[in-house]
Amino acid sequence: MKEQFSTAFGNLIDKLQGWFNTTIEYIPNFILAILVMITSYFAAKYISKFVGKLVSKKIEQASIKNAIARVSAVVVVALGLFIALGVMNLGKALTSLLAGAGVVGLAIGLALQGTLANTFAGLILSFRKKIQIGDWVETTGFAGEVMDINLKDFTLKESDNNIVVIPNKTILENPLKNYSLTTRMRVFIECGVGYESDLEMVEELTKNVIANTFEQVKYANDVEFYYTEFGGSSINYLCRFWIDAESMLEKMRAKTKAIIEIKKAYDKEGINIPFPIRTLQFDNKLSVKSSDLHQMASKN
Incomplete structure (x- = not known):
């Protein structure tokens, strides 16, 4: 032991x-x-x-x-x-x-496959020079100012002050239109004038109004004007011109201003902007027999 x-x-x-x-x-x-x-x-x-x-x-x-x-x-x-x-x-x-x-x-x-995908997408978006905070962009059916890009989502502020939060992965996989990358935007105006109007005068007047309203449009010939169709109650045209703008709000303000000035000029010159009119014409007199009335009443 x-x-x-x-x-x-x-x-x-x-x-x-x-x-x-x-x-x-x-x-x-x-x-x-x-x-x-x-x-x-x-x-x-x-x-x-x-x-x-x-x-x-x-x-x-x-x-x-x-x-x-x-x-x-x-x-x-x-x-x-x-x-x-x-x-x-x-x-x-x-x-x-x-x-x-x-x-x-x-x-x-x-x-965490989805979360990691959004994280890496956020890192990629942050290094993209073509997408910056403050830009006005349009993507996946939404348009607004870029407010934030973080590791989870992409935040937009629309023109009506609504906040839209979109996953980073969605932004990376879908087309994105950035209006802030260029300093110029084209404004489109569609309108119609009455058939009795002098079309050459309407074209010249519209171009001059645009040129006198916007400093960016130096000459009337810089404004594009095209008649597009014989409409139901008017001859329609398309007018377009370039302005210095970086957001859709500026473009909308410019379009509003152009419409107001064009309407004033047309009223002054007596140019009619017709609205659709439907005319009901009763030339044929319908003969209704008393027997037919009795049959219609009995059916009801």
């Missing part, structure tokens, strides 16, 4: 001594690993601030800037963790950690 006890005690002492020797042997690596982690932590803070300042020169959205800065910090810390594990000769642990991270990342990616 004493021999077994002494043998077990000796094995315990040998084990503890081996652990102690191993600990003493790995203390420098452990200290170096701690230094690596501390260095990576402070480096992550510095790099996060640097990346935030660098990205702010190209991206106005605070949410996107913060997200990119945080991702850069996480990458630096993760890199420091891998280096620290390598310094401590924990290669197997490093391999297991990478494998586990891959499996977890795949599971999260499948579970």
Whole structure:
């Protein structure tokens, strides 16, 4: 019994001594690993601030800037963790950690497929120079001013002050018309004049009214004027001209102003803008027999 006890005690002492020797042997690596982690932590803070300042020169959205800065910090810390594990000769642990991270990342990616798609789409939209906050755009049946682009959605403010929130993925996958990329817009006006009107006079008068109303239209010949059809009660025409504008509101104001001035000029010159008229003509007299009336009454 004493021999077994002494043998077990000796094995315990040998084990503890081996652990102690191993600990003493790995203390420098452990200290170096701690230094690596501390260095990576402070480096992550510095790099996060640097990346935030660098990205702010190209991206106005605070949410996107913060997200990119945080991702850069996480990458630096993760890199420091891998280096620290390598310094401590924990290669197997490093391999297991990478494998586990891959499996977890795949599971999260499948579970949050739609969310991640909107996130990456938001990052792509933020770096696009042709889409900026304040632009007037039209997409997926909505038109308005771009108010915000974040990691989730794309926010528009319509002309009637309604806020429209559209997923980033939808914006990226559908056509988008940006009116703010050009400083000029074409205004279309469709109208009709009576058949008794002098068509050449109407054309000349309309062109002169547009040229005198808008500073951007220097000459009457810059206005395009085309008669389009013989309508039911009028001869219709299409008038179009260019103005300096960057939003649909400016275009609508210009069209309104043009219609008002054209109406004033037509009233002054006695030019008629007819509205659709339906004439009912009863030339044929219908003869109704009394027998027919009795039959109709009996049916009712």
